Amino acid sequence: MEKNPKVLLMGEDIGRLGGVFRITDGLQKDFGEDRVIDSPLAESAIVGTAVGLAIRGYRAVCEIQFDGFVYPAFDQIVSQVAKLHKRSDGAYNMAMVIRIPFQGGIGAIEHHSESPEPYFAQTAGLRVISCSTPNDAYWMIQQSIEHDDPIIFCEPKSRYWEKGEVDLETPPSGLFDAVVRREGTDVTLIGYGASMKTALRAAETAAVEGMSIEVIDARSIAPLDIEVMAKSLEKTGRVVVVQESPHTASVGSEIISELTQRCFYSLKAPGLRVSGYHVPYPPTRIEEDYRPTVDRILDAVDRVMGFES
Amino acid sequence: MIDEELVQLLTPEGERIENSEYESTLNGDEIFGFYRDMVIIRRLCNESTSLQRQGQLALWAPIQGQEAAQIGAGRALDPMDFTFPTYREHGIAWCRGVPPENMLRLFRAVSNGGWDPQKYRHSVPSVVLGTQTLHAVGYAMGIQRDGAEEAAMAFFGDGASSQGDVLEAFVWAASFNAPVVFFCQNNQWGISTPSTVQSKIPLYHRAHGFGFPGVRVDGNDVLAVYEVTKRALDSARVGGGPTLIEAYTYRIGAHTTSDDPTRYRIDAEVEVWKHRDPVERVKALLVHEYKVKNVDFDDVAAEADVMALKLREDVLAMSRPDPITMFDDAYASPHPLIEEGRREMIELGISGGEL
Numbered sequence: 259m260e261k262n263p264k265v266l267l268m269g270e271d272i273g274r275l276g277g278v279f280r281i282t283d284g285l286q287k288d289f290g291e292d293r294v295i296d297s298p299l300a301e302s303a304i305v306g307t308a309v310g311l312a313i314r315g316y317r318a319v320c321e322i323q324f325d326g327f328v329y330p331a332f333d334q335i336v337s338q339v340a341k342l343h344k345r346s347d348g349a350y351n352m353a354m355v356i357r358i359p360f361q362g363g364i365g366a367i368e369h370h371s372e373s374p375e376p377y378f379a380q381t382a383g384l385r386v387i388s389c390s391t392p393n394d395a396y397w398m399i400q401q402s403i404e405h406d407d408p409i410i411f412c413e414p415k416s417r418y419w420e421k422g423e424v425d426l427e428t429p430p431s432g433l434f435d436a437v438v439r440r441e442g443t444d445v446t447l448i449g450y451g452a453s454m455k456t457a458l459r460a461a462e463t464a465a466v467e468g469m470s471i472e473v474i475d476a477r478s479i480a481p482l483d484i485e486v487m488a489k490s491l492e493k494t495g496r497v498v499v500v501q502e503s504p505h506t507a508s509v510g511s512e513i514i515s516e517l518t519q520r521c522f523y524s525l526k527a528p529g530l531r532v533s534g535y536h537v538p539y540p541p542t543r544i545e546e547d548y549r550p551t552v553d554r555i556l557d558a559v560d561r562v563m564g565f566e567s
Numbered sequence: 568m569i570d571e572e573l574v575q576l577l578t579p580e581g582e583r584i585e586n587s588e589y590e591s592t593l594n595g596d597e598i599f600g601f602y603r604d605m606v607i608i609r610r611l612c613n614e615s616t617s618l619q620r621q622g623q624l625a626l627w628a629p630i631q632g633q634e635a636a637q638i639g640a641g642r643a644l645d646p647m648d649f650t651f652p653t654y655r656e657h658g659i660a661w662c663r664g665v666p667p668e669n670m671l672r673l674f675r676a677v678s679n680g681g682w683d684p685q686k687y688r689h690s691v692p693s694v695v696l697g698t699q700t701l702h703a704v705g706y707a708m709g710i711q712r713d714g715a716e717e718a719a720m721a722f723f724g725d726g727a728s729s730q731g732d733v734l735e736a737f738v739w740a741a742s743f744n745a746p747v748v749f750f751c752q753n754n755q756w757g758i759s760t761p762s763t764v765q766s767k768i769p770l771y772h773r774a775h776g777f778g779f780p781g782v783r784v785d786g787n788d789v790l791a792v793y794e795v796t797k798r799a800l801d802s803a804r805v806g807g808g809p810t811l812i813e814a815y816t817y818r819i820g821a822h823t824t825s826d827d828p829t830r831y832r833i834d835a836e837v838e839v840w841k842h843r844d845p846v847e848r849v850k851a852l853l854v855h856e857y858k859v860k861n862v863d864f865d866d867v868a869a870e871a872d873v874m875a876l877k878l879r880e881d882v883l884a885m886s887r888p889d890p891i892t893m894f895d896d897a898y899a900s901p902h903p904l905i906e907e908g909r910r911e912m913i914e915l916g917i918s919g920g921e922l
Contacts, residue, residue, distance in 0.1 A: 266712075292712055298742050303701050303735035310705020310719070313649075313690070316712070318705075334732075337695050338702070345680040345691045348896035382897055382904075406899035481903045 259289055265403055266311065268295045268304055269321030269357075278323055279359060279418050301331040308354045309338050317403060318354045324415075325360040326369025332377070339408045340383030352383075352408040355399070360388075361452045361502045362549055363416030365542045372539055373503035378410045379480035379512070386479040387433065388412040390454035392422035394477065397430035405433065412479070414452035436483035438490065442472035445559050446490040448513055449500035450476040453550060457500050460555035469559065479509050487513065488520045495526035496562040500550045505533035527565030530558045572769065573815060574795050575785040579843045581851025589794045595857040601642060601789050602849045603867045605634040608658045609846060610871035611667050612820075614878055615674065619824040623882055625676040628655045629820030632787070635845030636752050636814035638662065639792025643800055644720065647688065649706055651699035651721045654692040655752075659722060663689035667874060668881035675885050697723055697730030700749065704736045707745035707803075718803040720748045726757025728773070729765045737777040740809035748799045749774075749811045752786060754818035759831035774811035786816030787845040817843070891918035 259265045267282055267289075273296035276283030286294035297304050301322055308318035322328045328335075335356065342350045362371030378386045385407050389395040395413070402409040431437050439454065440461050449457040454475050461471040472490050476482060491497050497517055499510035514529035532550040540548050575584050576591050583591075593601075612630045619627040630637065637658025644650065644662065652659055660670050665682045672681035673692060680691035693699035703721035710717045727733055728751055740747050753770055755762050766773070774781025784795040792814055799810035817840035821828050828837075853859040894909045912918045 298735075298738050300735040300738065302732055303704075303739050306698060306701025306732060306735070307705030307708060307739060310651075310702040310707070311709050312705075313684075313702065314706050314709025314713070316709050330731075333695060334698060334701065338693075338698055341679070342691070343899055344896050346684050346896075347678070347680060348899070349683045349685045351899050353899070385898075385902075407902075484903075 259285070259293065262317065262403075264316045265319065266293050266295060266316055267319045267321070268297050268308060270297055270299055270304075270323050272296060272321050277321060279415065281357075281413075281418070282321065301327055302334050305331040305334040305339060305356060309334065309342065309352065312352050312354055313350055319403060320354065320356045322356060322358045324366075324370045325358050325372040325374050328358055328374055331356075335378065335384070335410070336381050340381045343407075344383065351406050353406050355402045355409045355411050357411045357413060359415035359418075360412045361414050361416060362539065362542065362545050363452055365545070367542070368539065371542065371545060373501065373534065375410070375412050375479050376503055376508050379509055380507070384408055384410055384480065385434070386410040386412065387477060388414065388451040388479060389477070390414060390417065390451055390475050392420060393424050393430075396424045398433060398477070401430065401433040412451060416452045417455065431477070434478035434481055434483060436477055436486040437475045438472060438486065439475050440471065440473040442470035442494070444470045444494055445496040445498060445562055446472050446474060446487065446494045447498050447500065447555070447559070448474045448476055448487055450479060450509070451502075453500040453502060456550055456552055457555060460552045460559070463552055464556060464559055469563065471559065476509070476513070482513060482516065484513075484516045484520065487517060491517050491521045492524045495524050497529040498532060498555065498558045498562060499529065500532045500555055502534045502549050504536040505531040506536060508533060527562040530562055532558045572783050573785050574782060574791050575788050576790040576794065577788045577848055577852060579787070579848055581848040581855065583852070583856075586791075589791065589798070591790045591794060593790060593793065595853070595859075598790070598849060598857070599853055599859060599863070601638050601793070602846070602853060603870070604638040604642070604658070604661060605789065605846045605849070606867050607871045607874055608634055608638065608661050610875050611657060611661070611670075611878060614875040615671060616820070616824060618671075618879065618882055619674070624671065624674040624824075626674050627824045628674075628822070629818070629824075630655060630657050632817045632819035632840060632845070633752055633754055634658055635789035635849070636786035636792055636816045639789040640720070640750050640796045640812075640814070643793050643796035645717070645800070647715070647717045648800065649688045649690070649703075649717070649719050651690045651703040651706070651719065652692055653696065653699065653722055653724065653727070654694055655724075656692070656722050660687075660689055663687045665689055667878045668885075671878070671882050672885065675882055677885050677888055696727035697732040697736075699723070700733045700736035701739070703747050704739045704743075704745050707740070707747040708743055710746050711743070716804045718746045718748060718800045720750055720800070722750050722752070724751065724757065725753040725755065725762035725765050725770060726760060728770055737774070737779075737809075737811070741778040744806065744808040746803035746806075747809045748796065748803055749809060750796065750814065751811065752814045752816055754816050756818055756822070756828070756832065758822040758826060759828075769813065771811055771813035779809045779811065781811040781813065783813045783815055786814030787843045787848070789845060789849055816845075889918055889920065891920040
């Protein structure tokens with residue numbers, strides 16, 4: 259915001275309150291009410307007016323308060339934000355960031371724990387990313403704001419309280435690059451967002467049992483950095499994807515389909531997905547039996563390790 | 568048709584009416600110019616309908632009956648204002664300077680837009696109804712932040728007035744006092760749905776509930792539409808906030824060339840509205856008051872015919888785009904799936920493009 263006066267923030271309760279998760283805390287004080295806009299309570303309008311602002315040359319960073327509240331803005335995102343660059347033959351840049359705190363794990367009531375990213379990953383014209391570490395959160399939001407395509411920025415809300423070092427010296431990874439978080443040789447374990455922490459824990463546990471798991475943070479959900487994943491799979495021959503959304507037509511489905519196509523002869527076992535179940539997000543007293551756990555990931559790892567062709 | 572609620576400066580017979588709040592500021596040349604605009608746009612519409620019937624357009628959305636609403640509003644705009652249309656705003660596009668052949672690229676199905684919206688300051692058509700009203704409000708918020716004396720204007724119809732986006736746009740425009748004018752052409756029919764189903768009160772009354780002024784103008788009276796729109800735009804540009812204008816008019820033709828209005832409305836109703844024709848009443852005024860001669864009207868008709876002939880030629884010359892152009896401008900920056908698609912299309916020989 260200091261670098262570019264055209265950057266605006268818009269959303270419900272983001273100004274005076276600093277956002278329900280305090281992500282924008284203090285920004286209205288620093289940048290004023292014209293640049294940190296407390297909006298009326300209407301998600302379609304948050305995104306729809308961001309479109310108009312983009313046409314005028316502004317870059318809006320929209321906050322959707324919770325994942326389950328993004329659907330009122332679905333048409334503006336899918337029919338307008340995603341398509342206006344094309345519809346205008348490139349005259350409009352829909353440069354904007356739509357931040358969505360997503361996934362579960364905070365014991366909230368319904369509509370506050372969902373994984374809507376597959377809907378957007380399927381839509382041409384959008385890019386969908388997710389961070390899993392404080393360092394990525396710091397860099398990726400800035401890279402997203404500078405990017406000329408519209409970006410759906412999925413923030414793993416259960417990790418908002420996570421602490422970690424931000425490396426101000428090393429140049430950050432590319433915004434759409436997957437990153438290997440832990441090297442290994444037996445199984446490639448891929449995830450994004452909040453699932454990364456669970457995946458890394460699973461890898462540690464597996465190491466104790468003598469299995470070497472390579473853990474990849476997809477970071478970019480659309481487009482996928484399939485090269486990094488394929489390179490790992492060429493080495494391990496086994497892949498498991500972890501995600502909180504149901505597995506039908508999911509990001510994991512796409513990853514496994516792409517990898518099967520590229521690495522068919524390297525595969526030692528079919529790729530597996532560890533996902534949420536195909537049910538509406540459950541009451542959160544039982545959400546930990548819905549979200550992928552270390553045990554469920556290890557079960558999948560055992561299955562790919564034990565597969566005999 | 569003298570209605571207390573309706574701002575009207577000209578009767579259907581072309582006689583001037585006193586209005587306590589508005590008076591016409593236009594001279595004879597300007598009125599003749601509006602007449603010319605309306606004749607040309609009607610001719611454009613008729614030619615396009617013919618082109619569709621001849622299989623040269625996929626679809627056409629006729630404008631007939633709404634020429635005064637659009638030319639009055641379109642001519643009230645300043646060059647620096649920015650307009651956000653639906654797919655029926657051919658008259659507005661004309662006033663913004665969009666070449667007629669560009670208006671038909673969408674209907675020829677060779678483009679999803681058709682013109683450079685930044686160049687003409689006229690956005691590409693919104694087909695999902697009402698979405699553009701939010702774009703106009705956002706654009707207006709940008710104008711505010713730039714400190715510019717400009718306005719945004721959103722066009723929609725009585726059908727779209729039921730869309731949540733339109734009502735959200737009203738809320739936002741009021742909350743931020745945005746320099747935007749909402750121009751609703753109430754043409755009485757949303758395909759087969761009468762406007763009485765969309766609203767139980769006159770549409771312009773809605774504005775009051777949202778906290779800004781609303782006005783109903785005779786949409787077939789180009790003089791009145793011009794004055795009402797100009798005042799609303801002037802107010803918006805200097806911090807007066809939004810206005811809702813309901814241009815009360817009628818869609819003489821079908822919703823689109825795919826529609827059959829005889830299934831849902833009676834001929835008598837159409838006949839009543841044909842007597843309120845927006846072009847004829849201005850012509851009557853020009854004859855009575857400004858002594859415009861037949862030869863001048865004939866010149867306009869001839870000019871419209873020339874435009875139509877060129878339009879036909881231009882449309883017929885619009886050939887099927889190279890399929891590989893579907894990848895152009897899908898994203899603003901390089902994307903692996905775009906490259907993948909492009910490569911496949913070339914490898915399969917679908918396009919003669921180069922790898």
